[in-house]
Amino acid sequence: MVGMKVSVLTVYYNRGDQVDESIRSLLSQTYEDLEIIVVDDGSTDDTLARLQQWSDPRLRVISHSNRGFTRSIIEAVAASSGEWIAIHGSGDISYPERIEEQAALLAAQPEVGVVGCIVENRNIVTGETAIFHKLREGEPALAQLLRHNVYTHGEVMFRRSVYEQAGGYREIFKFTQDYDLWLRMALITEFASVDRLLYRRYTLPDGVSASVDKMMVQQYLAELGRQCVELRVATGRDLIDRHGAHGLFFRKRSKRLSGVLQGLAKAAIVQDRDLAKADQLLQLALEEHRSLKGWLLRMAVRFADRRAGRRERALRLIDRLRALKARRRGARALEAAP
Incomplete structure (x- = not known):
């Protein structure tokens, strides 16, 4: 022992x-x-x-x-x-x-x-x-x-x-x-x-957390941790070492965090079927890093969310695309099997 x-x-x-x-x-x-x-x-x-x-x-x-x-x-x-x-x-x-x-x-x-x-x-x-x-x-x-x-x-x-x-x-x-x-x-x-x-x-059940505010804080703190360790590697001291509890205010806007928020927005659409939540997350993503892809995705979400009938058609289309993607993955796995 x-x-x-x-x-x-x-x-x-x-x-x-x-x-x-x-x-x-x-x-x-x-x-x-x-x-x-x-x-x-x-x-x-x-x-x-x-x-x-x-x-x-x-x-x-x-x-x-x-x-x-x-x-x-x-x-x-x-x-x-x-x-x-x-x-x-x-x-x-x-x-x-x-x-x-x-x-x-x-x-x-x-x-x-x-x-x-x-x-x-x-x-x-x-x-x-x-x-x-x-x-x-x-x-x-x-x-x-x-x-x-x-x-x-x-x-x-x-x-x-x-x-x-x-x-x-x-x-x-x-x-x-x-x-x-x-x-x-x-x-x-x-x-x-x-x-x-x-x-x-x-x-808890699969899906994005109900609170966009909570998700925002979670992801901002995760990015703060990443930027802190990168600073420690580069200089020996991080944002919290330098600024204490105010370190979060010195966090830089991040393309990396923007990608994470876009991923959460996609999960809000696919798992929660909540286009309003996805729109909020995409706005936060664009505030971190502006990209044509992010802007187009947000415009598509906002367009689909304006009317109930349009929203349901968009969600049905997403379901069909997911099913098609799953079938293709299954076919590739069968082809690769010995």
């Missing part, structure tokens, strides 16, 4: 109906040297009462007024004592061997400071599942992270020494706090993943 203490950290807010199975999965871990710190972030339902029903010497519950996830996870790290830290999403499931397998990898590969695993994303409404495993071997983690996040937050275990050297979670990141941390960790350590399904993450 690996001889390093692991601290498992999880933050709850109004998730009373998802306490028992999730906490049980942590107490069922095969790894022995374990502490579990659960923060109740000012829940107004029965979350705290359900958490306090669990009695185990490895489990400690901290309760405070609502402060948000980032401040709560920072407090959890400060309250923990393990040399290695594992995150666990509230309501999610860590399979029994998760901590043992990830700890074994960290013990065997001292150059690795962050480790994930294969994740099952399960839609809590439809029951549909999808596998998430984005980290690719043979390519530097930072190069991959500059394109997209390679981990879900709850699957990760990292060394406390790497966390402290990277500077820990930063309160300015109300969202994407994990992505910002991974970007900075990628400058000082190697990333790895256990090639086994060890974590189940429960997700």
Whole structure:
């Protein structure tokens, strides 16, 4: 058995109906040297009462007024004592061997400071599942992270020494706090993943979030994280190092972010069938970077959204084009099969 203490950290807010199975999965871990710190972030339902029903010497519950996830996870790290830290999403499931397998990898590969695993994303409404495993071997983690996040937050275990050297979670990141941390960790350590399904993450129904404002903040903060790490590589200091909480105001407009927002707009059309939301996202994309493609897409969306009949015809056309594209992909796959 690996001889390093692991601290498992999880933050709850109004998730009373998802306490028992999730906490049980942590107490069922095969790894022995374990502490579990659960923060109740000012829940107004029965979350705290359900958490306090669990009695185990490895489990400690901290309760405070609502402060948000980032401040709560920072407090959890400060309250923990393990040399290695594992995150666990509230309501999610860590399979029994998760901590043992990830700890074994960290013990065997001292150059690795962050480790994930294969994740099952399960839609809590439809029951549909999808596998998430984005980290690719043979390519530097930072190069991959500059394109997209390679981990879900709850699957990760990292060394406390790497966390402290990277500077820990930063309160300015109300969202994407994990992505910002991974970007900075990628400058000082190697990333790895256990090639086994060890974590189940429960997700909301597919589709773009209902709030354009929330999506905007999420994507702007993600781009801030990317620009910060690029500045650290170039100059040694990033926007937050220089300007603190005002760093977001010094973020440069970005063609990269414009592309992300256009992608969300397309998802709003295809998945949510919401042309008004797509129009808002396309406007934000054009504010980041003006392009003929983006302008034409927005004009097409606005034209289709002006009348109900026109809107429905446009959406039916999109459905037919998607079906045609899927058939072509299937035909190519059959041709390529031995």
